[in-house]
Amino acid sequence: xxxxxSRASRRRLLQAVVVGTLATAIAACQGAPAPAATAQPAxxxxxxxxxxxxxxxxxxxxxxxxxxxAPAATAAPVSAEKITIEAWIPWADxxxxxxxxxxxxxxxxxxxxxxxxxxxxATEDKTLTAISGGAPPDTFMNxxxxxxxxxxxxxxxxxxxxxxxxxxxxxKLTPGALELGRIGAQYFAVPYMTDGYSFMYNQDVFDKAGxxxxxxxxxxxxxxxxxxxxxxxxxxxxxxxxxxYNGCCSASNLPMWADQMGGKWYDxxxxxxxxxxxxxxxxxxxxxxxxxxxxxxxxxNFLSGLGKEASPTDPVAVGAILMAIQGEWRTGGAYxxxxxxxxxxxxxxAIPIAKDQPQFHDANWATGTAASIPKTAKHGQDALNFIGxxxxxxxxxEMVNGIGNLSATLEGLRxxxxxxxAGMNPYSAYLLQSNEANNVHVWPSIxxxxxxxxxxxxxxxxxxxxxxxATDALKSVxxxxxxxxxxxxxx
Amino acid sequence: MTKxxxxxxxxxxxxxxxxxxxxxxxxxxxxxxSAYYSLTQYxxxxxxxxxxxxNYSRLFTADPNFPLSLxxxxxxxxxxxxxxxxxxxxxxxxxDQKVLKAKGVFRxxxxxxxxxxxxxxxxxxxxILNPQYGIVDDLLGLVRLPQPGWFADPTWxxxxxxxxSLWGIGTTMVIYLxxxxxxxxxxxxxADIDGAAWLHKTLHVTxxxxxxxxxxxxxxGLIGAFQVFAPLYLIGGNGTSGSPEGSLLLYALYLYxxxxxxxxxxxxxxxxxxxxxxxxxxxxLVMRTSRWWTHYxx
Numbered sequence: 001x002x003x004x005x006s007r008a009s010r011r012r013l014l015q016a017v018v019v020g021t022l023a024t025a026i027a028a029c030q031g032a033p034a035p036a037a038t039a040q041p042a043x044x045x046x047x048x049x050x051x052x053x054x055x056x057x058x059x060x061x062x063x064x065x066x067x068x069x070a071p072a073a074t075a076a077p078v079s080a081e082k083i084t085i086e087a088w089i090p091w092a093d094x095x096x097x098x099x100x101x102x103x104x105x106x107x108x109x110x111x112x113x114x115x116x117x118x119x120x121x122a123t124e125d126k127t128l129t130a131i132s133g134g135a136p137p138d139t140f141m142n143x144x145x146x147x148x149x150x151x152x153x154x155x156x157x158x159x160x161x162x163x164x165x166x167x168x169x170x171x172k173l174t175p176g177a178l179e180l181g182r183i184g185a186q187y188f189a190v191p192y193m194t195d196g197y198s199f200m201y202n203q204d205v206f207d208k209a210g211x212x213x214x215x216x217x218x219x220x221x222x223x224x225x226x227x228x229x230x231x232x233x234x235x236x237x238x239x240x241x242x243x244x245y246n247g248c249c250s251a252s253n254l255p256m257w258a259d260q261m262g263g264k265w266y267d268x269x270x271x272x273x274x275x276x277x278x279x280x281x282x283x284x285x286x287x288x289x290x291x292x293x294x295x296x297x298x299x300x301n302f303l304s305g306l307g308k309e310a311s312p313t314d315p316v317a318v319g320a321i322l323m324a325i326q327g328e329w330r331t332g333g334a335y336x337x338x339x340x341x342x343x344x345x346x347x348x349x350a351i352p353i354a355k356d357q358p359q360f361h362d363a364n365w366a367t368g369t370a371a372s373i374p375k376t377a378k379h380g381q382d383a384l385n386f387i388g389x390x391x392x393x394x395x396x397x398e399m400v401n402g403i404g405n406l407s408a409t410l411e412g413l414r415x416x417x418x419x420x421x422a423g424m425n426p427y428s429a430y431l432l433q434s435n436e437a438n439n440v441h442v443w444p445s446i447x448x449x450x451x452x453x454x455x456x457x458x459x460x461x462x463x464x465x466x467x468x469x470a471t472d473a474l475k476s477v478x479x480x481x482x483x484x485x486x487x488x489x490x491x
Numbered sequence: 492m493t494k495x496x497x498x499x500x501x502x503x504x505x506x507x508x509x510x511x512x513x514x515x516x517x518x519x520x521x522x523x524x525s526a527y528y529s530l531t532q533y534x535x536x537x538x539x540x541x542x543x544x545x546n547y548s549r550l551f552t553a554d555p556n557f558p559l560s561l562x563x564x565x566x567x568x569x570x571x572x573x574x575x576x577x578x579x580x581x582x583x584x585x586x587d588q589k590v591l592k593a594k595g596v597f598r599x600x601x602x603x604x605x606x607x608x609x610x611x612x613x614x615x616x617x618x619i620l621n622p623q624y625g626i627v628d629d630l631l632g633l634v635r636l637p638q639p640g641w642f643a644d645p646t647w648x649x650x651x652x653x654x655x656s657l658w659g660i661g662t663t664m665v666i667y668l669x670x671x672x673x674x675x676x677x678x679x680x681x682a683d684i685d686g687a688a689w690l691h692k693t694l695h696v697t698x699x700x701x702x703x704x705x706x707x708x709x710x711x712g713l714i715g716a717f718q719v720f721a722p723l724y725l726i727g728g729n730g731t732s733g734s735p736e737g738s739l740l741l742y743a744l745y746l747y748x749x750x751x752x753x754x755x756x757x758x759x760x761x762x763x764x765x766x767x768x769x770x771x772x773x774x775x776l777v778m779r780t781s782r783w784w785t786h787y788x789x
């Protein structure tokens with residue numbers, strides 16, 4: 001039998017349990033803590049590399065390269081009070097962070113109303129979580145712009161067209177850079193640095209073989225590959241060109257070669273996936289010829305044994321691969337061939353063209369480190385002023401020379417003689433040439449762009465291995481992606 | 492129900508209420524939400540848009556990656572899990588031998604790989620199985636045996652993953668070891684008196700009596716095999732593309748890609764529910780058939 005005292009104790013215990021439970025429940029309902037935007041900047045972070053962007057190119061750009069007007073200037077803050085701009089920045093390696101810190105310091109000096117609070121090492125996943133959780137930064141930057149197609153459609157990022165127009169950015173940015181953030185007639189992202197691509201070859205090996213000039217056509221690449229590839233003990237030890245090697249990224253090289261054959265990947269007017277375009281098929285068949293020449297197993301084994309870029313086993317720097325399409329970061333920056341092998345002697349040339357289609361010469365692709373404003377950002381307009389600062393010529397040159405990517409502005413590209421990192425000058429000049437020829441392409445900014453690229457990577461592997469014809473492989477990409485696009489656009 | 496019983500019930504419920512709340516908020520609600528999202532087009536950033544069974548319909552009729560990922564996963568489950576059980580049991584029997592000296596050392600050595608982070612062990616296997624410079628192919632070459640491409644070869648990629656999984660059979664082995672030590676020694680003595688050889692004792696005493704352990708390991712192994720993610724994410728090299736040639740596109744990998752890379756959370760939710768149903772059916776099948784092959788000592 002319970003005594004009065006024990007009943008009272010028990011009642012108190014029960015009350016305590018109830019209170020504790022409710023407190024737990026209330027705590028659980030408080031929502032997630034504030035996102036990493038409030039964290040201290042990781043000035044000593046060394047994890048995420050100053051990477052280039054990944055997705056390759058295709059859609060021809062339209063805006064002509066023209067003006068050389070003053071850079072996008074910062075405007076007065078939207079409100080008079082001191083404003084802290086939360087900026088999520090993907091760079092986290094020491095040199096890049098140091099460059100950004102200098103840029104931020106100068107911006108704050110020039111516009112004392114603002115304090116920029118950076119969070120380094122931002123990734124797409126983290127940003128997605130922050131936006132969907134209702135606690136977005138004022139601006140975020142990403143290493144590639146493939147998010148734009150999906151995120152703009154969901155309403156997650158703001159339409160910045162009016163800001164772009166008021167700053168005349170359509171004439172200041174390169175046509176290629178502009179395409180990365182454009183959806184129809186609207187802009188949802190501003191690339192503040194871009195990548196450009198050239199054909200890199202091993203100068204030492206070329207000299208020893210008595211090869212005087214780099215390959216000018218895709219046929220030349222095939223011929224040189226046959227001449228320079230070495231087999232030892234049944235294994236490939238040195239390859240002239242490997243179609244599936246592209247360095248850092250998961251993206252495919254195929255769109256770049258398809259550009260040389262007039263290939264198209266998306267019909268914007270009719271909203272159609274055009275992976276099976278004859279130009280694309282021809283480019284894939286050309287890639288498959290390398291596998292036919294050296295054997296599928298040998299080529300796949302060789303590919304799996306390649307080291308990481310900028311490491312002591314960097315395939316280009318150690319002479320395992322003698323010719324490759326490479327971005328500008330592969331020259332004198334932290335991720336360049338010289339970082340892997342300071343004695344490496346490389347040559348650069350324009351990307352070889354298809355012999356019978358010289359009209360596509362100077363085709364290049366643009367990828368870029370893009371910045372966007374979450375639609376629910378607290379200080380989105382103010383953050384745009386910070387982004388505008390990044391696009392000024394001085395800042396562009398500071399970032400290009402410090403980080404090792406190319407300027408997103410025409411003015412910045414034209415100032416290529418002021419670039420200090422090895423190899424950046426020719427890259428900048430070549431990308432400028434491609435932009436002025438209005439021949440820079442980007443991967444389609446559509447809501448299914450990522451699965452489109454994944455499907456293409458798989459199709460490319462199947463086709464070069466001879467498991468499917470190039471036509472069938474690319475048709476299967478259309479069959480897989482078009483229904484997804486239709487469903488997304490229907491909504 | 493008497494007043495006292497009711498009071499005791501309330502008291503009990505109050506005591507477990509923190510767990511109940513956690514279960515409702517962190518399991519029941521997400522599962523319910525996932526079921527709802529599976530019937531919508533939902534991209535995480537916007538609002539879900541009702542599409543009925545369109546996601547399920549697309550999975551079964553218009554997505555070549557769905558059957559591919561399912562087949563790849565089924566291969567790992569139906570080939571890999573039985574092999575894990577076999578190797579785990581054999582290792583346990585060997586480590587349970589009375590004549591074995593330094594048992595503790597051997598048991599620790601066999602269990603040690605289980606303690607290694609999956610990322611580290613996967614990277615290690617990527618290196619040793621590399622067809623260009625890996626030690627395994629070098630050794631095979633020395634004795635003039637074929638040198639497979641392992642993870643680089645679509646034919647060998649899945650067997651290579653199974654090989655990797657066999658390296659971590661420590662947990663299975665330890666559970667088997669516990670089961671072996673629970674077998675009544677009198678049964679072996681009786682078998683000895685009957686003149687049974689080692690093989691007969693293994694087949695007719697050991698294996699039947701550890702069958703409950705086999706049942707547990709089989710169910711847990713199957714559930715785990717359908718959810719493998721981390722090693723394949725690393726081995727594929729291209730994130731979620733399942734390289735080479737989609738041979739390593741596993742179900743969990745494709746589900747992740749749809750949810751967090753393609754932002755098709757509704758579609759991914761439909762995949763998750765199909766996975767749940769598959770695992771449920773397999774578990775029920777195993778449990779139902781276990782009465783024919785599981786023996787419990789009276």
